[in-house]
Every structure is written in C-alpha cells, then in structure tokens.
Amino acid sequence: MIVVGELINGTREPVREAIVTHDEDAIAELAVRQHEAGADYIDCNVGMVGQQEVEQMRWLVEVVTSAVDVPIAVDTANPDAMEAGLDAYFEFGSNAAPIVNSITLESEKTERFLPLLAGRQVRTIALTMDDSGVPASVSGRVDAAMRLLEAIEEAGVARSDIFVDPVVTPLSVDPGGARITCEAMREIADRCPECHLICGVSNVSYGLPQRTLLNRVFLSQAVAAGLDAAICDPTDSGIRSAIYAAEALAGRDEWCGRYLAAWRRGELQ
Amino acid sequence: MIVVGELINGTREPVREAIVTHDEDAIAELAVRQHEAGADYIDCNVGMVGQQEVEQMRWLVEVVTSAVDVPIAVDTANPDAMEAGLDAYFEFGSNAAPIVNSITLESEKTERFLPLLAGRQVRTIALTMDDSGVPASVSGRVDAAMRLLEAIEEAGVARSDIFVDPVVTPLSVDPGGARITCEAMREIADRCPECHLICGVSNVSYGLPQRTLLNRVFLSQAVAAGLDAAICDPTDSGIRSAIYAAEALAGRDEWCGRYLAAWRRGELQ
Numbered sequence: 001m002i003v004v005g006e007l008i009n010g011t012r013e014p015v016r017e018a019i020v021t022h023d024e025d026a027i028a029e030l031a032v033r034q035h036e037a038g039a040d041y042i043d044c045n046v047g048m049v050g051q052q053e054v055e056q057m058r059w060l061v062e063v064v065t066s067a068v069d070v071p072i073a074v075d076t077a078n079p080d081a082m083e084a085g086l087d088a089y090f091e092f093g094s095n096a097a098p099i100v101n102s103i104t105l106e107s108e109k110t111e112r113f114l115p116l117l118a119g120r121q122v123r124t125i126a127l128t129m130d131d132s133g134v135p136a137s138v139s140g141r142v143d144a145a146m147r148l149l150e151a152i153e154e155a156g157v158a159r160s161d162i163f164v165d166p167v168v169t170p171l172s173v174d175p176g177g178a179r180i181t182c183e184a185m186r187e188i189a190d191r192c193p194e195c196h197l198i199c200g201v202s203n204v205s206y207g208l209p210q211r212t213l214l215n216r217v218f219l220s221q222a223v224a225a226g227l228d229a230a231i232c233d234p235t236d237s238g239i240r241s242a243i244y245a246a247e248a249l250a251g252r253d254e255w256c257g258r259y260l261a262a263w264r265r266g267e268l269q
Numbered sequence: 270m271i272v273v274g275e276l277i278n279g280t281r282e283p284v285r286e287a288i289v290t291h292d293e294d295a296i297a298e299l300a301v302r303q304h305e306a307g308a309d310y311i312d313c314n315v316g317m318v319g320q321q322e323v324e325q326m327r328w329l330v331e332v333v334t335s336a337v338d339v340p341i342a343v344d345t346a347n348p349d350a351m352e353a354g355l356d357a358y359f360e361f362g363s364n365a366a367p368i369v370n371s372i373t374l375e376s377e378k379t380e381r382f383l384p385l386l387a388g389r390q391v392r393t394i395a396l397t398m399d400d401s402g403v404p405a406s407v408s409g410r411v412d413a414a415m416r417l418l419e420a421i422e423e424a425g426v427a428r429s430d431i432f433v434d435p436v437v438t439p440l441s442v443d444p445g446g447a448r449i450t451c452e453a454m455r456e457i458a459d460r461c462p463e464c465h466l467i468c469g470v471s472n473v474s475y476g477l478p479q480r481t482l483l484n485r486v487f488l489s490q491a492v493a494a495g496l497d498a499a500i501c502d503p504t505d506s507g508i509r510s511a512i513y514a515a516e517a518l519a520g521r522d523e524w525c526g527r528y529l530a531a532w533r534r535g536e537l538q
Contacts, residue, residue, distance in 0.1 A: 171517060171525060178518040182493060204518070208525060210510075210537045217514035220489040224451060241479075245486035248440060249447040249473070256440060256477060268479045 001243045002041070002163075002196065002229035004073050004099065005034030008064065010047020010056075019046055019056050027060065028067035035068040037234040041099055042068065044085060045075035053081040058088045065093035073099035073125070073231075079112035086120060097121045101231075102165060103152060105130035105144055114155045123161040125198060126152055128184070134167045141166045141184035142191070149192060163198040163229050164188050171214065172207035178218055182225040189226030197222075198229035201239070216242040223250050241268045270512045271310070271432075271465065271498035273342050273368065274303030277333065279316020279325075288315055288325050296329065297336035304337040306503040310368055311337065313354060314344035326350040327357045334362035342368035342394070342500075348381035355389060368392045370500075371434060372421060374399035374413055383424045392430040394467055395421055397453070403436045410435045410453035411460070418461060432467040432498050433457050440483065441476035447487055451494040458495030466491075467498035470508070485511040492519050510537045 007030050010016045018026035031042050042064050046056040057076060061084075064072055071094055074085035082100065089098045102125035103113050117124060128135065128144035135141050145164045152162055166184040169177035185197050204218045205211035216238050219230060223246035232239050240262070248259040262268050276299050279285045287295035300311050311333055315325040326345060330353075333341055340363055343354035351369060358367045371394035372382050386393060397404065397413035404410050414433045421431055435453040438446035454466050468491060474483035485507050488499060492515035501508050509531070517528040531537050 175517075175524060176520045179493070179520045209529070209532045210514075213510055213514050213537055214518065216486075217489040217511055218518050220486040221493040221515070221518060224448070224490040224493060241482055242486055245479075245482050246490070248444075249483065249487050249490060251445045251448045255444060260478070263478045268482055 001223070001227075001247060002198075003039050003234050003243075004041040004043050004101075004198070004229065004231040005031075005037070005039030005234050006043050006200070006202070006231050007034055007233060007235070008043060008060070009045040009075070011045070012047075016047055019048075019060060022059060024063050027063045031064045031067040031070075034234050035070050038240070039070065039234045041071050041073045043073045043075050043101065043231060046081070049078070051080075053078050054084045057081040057085040061085045061088040062092050065089060069094050071096040071098050073101040075101040077109065079109065079116065082113065082116055086116065086122065090120070097123050097161065099163070100124040102127040103148065104128075105148055105151075107131055110151065114151060117152065117155040117157050119156070122157065123163065124152055124157055125163045125165050127165045128167055134169065136180075138180055138183045138187065141180070142187045145184070145188045146191065149195065159192060159194040160196075163196040164192070165198050165200070168199045168201065168203040168218075170206035170208075171204055178204055178221070182221055185222060185225040185227055196229045197225075197227045198231060199227060200231040202232060212236060212238050215239060219243065220246040220249075223247060223252075228252075237267060237269050244268060270492070270496075270516060271467075272308050272503050272512075273310040273312050273370075273467070273498065273500040274306070274308030274503050275312050275469070275471070275500050276303055276502060276504070277312060277329070278314040278344070280314070281316075285316055288317075288329060291328060293332050296332045300333045300336040300339075303503050304339050307509070308339065308503045310340050310342045312342045312344050312370065312500060315350070318347070320349075322347050322350040323353045326354040330354045330357035331361050334358060338363050340365040340367045342370040344370040346378065348378070348385065351382065351385055355385065355391065359389070366390045366392050366430065368394060368432065370394045371396040372417065373397075374417060374420075376400055379420065383420060386421065386424040386426050388425070391426065392432065393421060393426055394432045394434050396434045397436055403438065405449075407449055407452045407456065410449070411456045414453070414457045415460065418464065428461060428463040429465075432465040433461070434467045434469070437468045437470065437472040437487075439475035439477075440473055447473055447490070451490055454491060454494040454496055465498045466494075466496050467500060468496060469500040471501060481505060481507050484508060488512065489515040489518075492516060492521075497521075506536060506538050513537060
C-alpha cells in the first residue's frame with residue numbers, strides 16, 4: 001500500500017494556524033510524525049484560496065521538504081499554487097517524483113493543469129470529476145477515468161505513475177456512494193492493471209460518529225476492490241492495522257510476511 | 270446480517286468439558302449471552318464422533334432450547350446426530366425453522382442428509398464441498414453451489430431458506446483463499462439473489478496472531494461481496510461493530526439507521 005499522509009491540510013484548524021503564523025516547527029513535526037509512521041508521500045494542502053494559496057504553498061513545501069526526505073503530494077485546485085508547489089519541491093525536495101493532486105476533467109482546470117505535467121518528473125492523481133461534477137454511476141466514473149488516463153498519458157505521464165481516484169463521497173449524504181466507488185475501482189483495475197487506485201479514505205465517514213471504524217472498514221473493502229494507495233492518516237494505528245490485514249486477505253502479502261512483521265513490532269490492534 | 274452464534278462448539282475445551290459433564294448451567298449461560306448479544310441462531314456442535322455424538326447432540330439441543338427462545342443450527346457431519354438434533358429441536362424448541370448445518374456434495378453424506386430435509390420445516394447451509402474436497406477455483410465453488418442449490422430445492426427447501434457457504438480456508442495455509450471465497454460469493458449472489466450467503470468468519474484467521482483483526486477485516490470484505498449471514502462470535506464487540514459499519518458502507522442500512530442506533534447504545538468500537 002502506498003500511503004499519502006493527509007495530516008498537513010489547512011482545512012484542519014491547528015494546521016491553518018501553523019501556516020498563517022509560519023510555525024515551521026509545528027509543520028515539520030507533522031511531516032516527521034507521518035514519515036516515521038510509514039507515509040510514502042506527505043500531502044501538502046494549505047486550505048486557502050487565491051494568491052495567498054500560491055505564496056503559502058511555496059512556504060509549506062519548503063518547510064516539509066526541509067523536515068523529511070520523502071516526496072510530497074501538492075494538493076490544490078489552483079494551477080498557480082500547483083506550479084509554485086512543484087517548483088519549490090524541485091528546488092528543495094528529494095529526487096523522487098512528487099504527486100500532482102489532482103487532475104480532473106473540469107475543462108477550465110484541465111487546460112491549465114495538463115501543461116504542468118509536461119517536462120516535469122511527476123506522478124499524478126486522476127480524480128474522476130468533470131464539468132457536471134462526480135458521475136453518479138459506476139460506468140460514469142469508469143468512463144471519466146478512461147478519458148483522464150488518455151489525456152494524462154498524452155501529457156507525458158506513464159500509466160504506472162497515474163493514481164486513479166474514483167472519488168469517495170460521505171456516506172452521511174450518499175448512502176450508495178461507497179459501494180459505487182468500490183465497484184468503479186474493481187472495473188478500473190480490470191481495464192487498466194498498470195495504473196494505481198487511490199482514494200481519500202476519511203471522506204467516507206464525514207458527518208458520522210466513530211469515524212475511525214468506518215474508515216477502517218471502508219479501507220478493508222476498497223483494498224479487496226483493488227485499492228493500492230490511500231490518502232489517510234498513517235499515525236492512526238487502527239488504519240495501519242486494517243491495511244496490513246486487508247492486504248494479507250486480498251492475497252497481496254505473501255505468507256502474511258508484512259502482517260506478521262507488524263505484529264512482532266506490536267503495531268497491530 | 271443474520272448472525273449464527275458459534276460459541277457452543279465442543280471443539281472448544283471448556284464447552285467439551287461442559288458437554289461431557291452435562292453442565293446445563295454452563296451451556297445455558299453461553300446460549301443466553303449469545304442471544305443477548307443479538308444472535309439470530311445458536312449453533313450446536315458437540316465436537317464428538319460416533320454414537321456419543323448422537324446422544325450428546327440430543328442433550329445439547331434440549332438444554333439450549335430450554336435456555337433461550339431462539340432457533341438453533343444443528344452443526345454436525347453425522348446424519349444420525351443431525352436427525353437427533355432436529356427431532357429434539359422440534360420437540361422442545363421454538364416454532365422458528367432451525368438450520369441444518371450443513372449439506373455438502375459428498376456423495377455418501379448427501380444420500381443420508383437430503384432425506385432429512387424432506388417434510389421438515391428447516392433452513393439449511395449448503396457447503397461447497399464434494400468428494401474431491403473444497404474446489405480450489407472460484408468457478409469450482411460456484412458450480413458446487415449451483416449443484417447444491419438444485420439438490421436442496423428438489424428436497425423441498427426454498428432458495429430463500431438456503432444459506433450458501435463457499436468455505437473459508439485459513440489464510441495461514443491458503444494465501445489466496447479469502448479472495449477466492451469473496452469472488453465466489455460475488456458470483457453466487459449474482460446468479461442466485463434469492464439465497465443467502467454465509468460463512469464461518471473465524472476460520473480465516475486460524476493459526477495467525479491478532480485473530481479478531483483479521484476476522485473483522487475479512488467480514489468487512491465479505492459483506493461487500495454479498496455476505497448476509499455469518500457464523501461468528503456475537504459477543505465480540507469488534508465483530509459487531511464491523512458488521513454495522515460494513516452493512517452501512519455496502520448500502521444495506523438506509524441512512525445508517527442501525528449504525529447510528531448502535532452508536533447511541535455505545536456498542537461501536
């Protein structure tokens with residue numbers, strides 16, 4: 001499982017505060033904690049809009065790349081902030097390709113985002129949204145994924161560097177959503193075995209109590225459907241335990257080697 | 270989710286002891302605890318062989334049916350013990366149909382078991398095994414399920430009273446087994462939407478540490494594949510929590526009503 005640590009997100013109040021006050025220590029600590037918990041990428045989302053987002057993204061990426069030697073995911077819907085984040089990463093970060101989070105089929109954004117991929121050594125998340133929003137049906141999500149794959153490949157990114165995100169909607173407002181997302185994953189995995197499947201796990205539990213339980217169970221179901229990457233909280237041992245168990249059960253952990261190693265380290269709960 | 274409480278099983282040492290010494294209180298307590306935890310059926314397995322099994326099964330069923338007003342599952346591979354258990358249930362038990370656990374395609378057993386269904390008001394578990402054992406492939410399990418459905422229907426049991434069990438093998442000895450079981454469930458649910466899908470959840474974790482974690486995650490994946498009944502420990506709050514969350518995520522709990530009610534009762538963990 002490729003883990004993108006989600007904690008550095010300016011929509012979380014303490015993180016917004018740290019970004020606004022340029023509290024480098026607080027941000028660095030979040031990056032280090034996620035790295036130590038096994039994050040393969042550190043998501044960077046400043047949670048602001050406009051020109052402020054561009055400036056804060058540059059600062060945020062510089063702080064994160066100074067704190068840990070782990071690639072980042074630049075998480076923004078603003079193409080200028082994306083460019084600023086990528087530029088800062090290539091100036092200060094590790095040699096590993098960062099993730100562009102994300103490319104959609106929204107026509108205005110696509111025009112601005114796709115050129116950012118060309119000539120840069122990046123991986124990207126392909127979010128199945130178009131000008132009408134998130135397709136409601138499984139086939140709508142799969143079609144959007146296929147169109148995105150084609151556009152992103154044309155922009156120069158190999159399929160093995162594309163993480164398709166079929167969008168996770170909150171169960172509290174979309175009772176059939178989790179099932180549709182999993183079915184879409186299953187079909188996309190079938191049609192494009194080279195690409196990765198990712199999602200923002202904790203979206204599923206938004207607005208409901210006992211969120212970690214729902215996140216763990218959804219993650220377990222999504223892994224069985226083909227999920228091999230997750231935007232999640234790697235410091236949550238319940239989530240990590242679910243990943244180890246789900247991958248073993250999905251036949252992706254030969255003789256339960258990683259599961260048993262995690263157990264020996266006392267990590268499973 | 271239809272829950273068959275698995276705790277009264279003579280292969281568990283304290284239960285064997287209680288059966289051998291005819292300790293009615295110990296057995297009754299196990300039945301009551303499972304009933305209170307929400308079991309829809311109480312499994313009765315004496316864990317012995319031969320004539321002893323027949324006599325103990327009669328005693329066991331009598332004790333369980335006196336303790337709780339819940340139907341039972343008579344769990345034995347011995348047709349005489351099955352008959353004795355069913356007869357005792359119809360003499361002492363509730364009016365609800367008990368479950369015959371189980372019918373297979375093993376030719377010698379089928380000959381003896383199928384006639385036990387005729388003329389009795391029973392439901393039955395159809396275990397996808399034949400004379401060669403458990404089919405290794407998804408298609409082998411699905412074929413076995415279809416042949417069993419046909420034979421059991423011919424013996425007079427409606428499809429809606431059949432619980433297909435595509436067999437759960439221990440992950441410790443069969444790394445691809447859980448995946449094959451889930452894929453088989455998915456296909457059987459598709460081909461026979463009227464029948465139920467059941468499995469013995471805890472088999473999956475046999476021989477591995479942190480069994481409850483694996484059981485919970487497997488159950489979550491199986492529910493997404495169509496499982497709507499489980500032989501499990503209803504007194505395990507981790508298992509119950511996973512059931513509530515998995516059913517909500519699978520779109521089988523409208524507006525999360527049962528999930529929220531369980532949360533309000535403080536049951537979720």
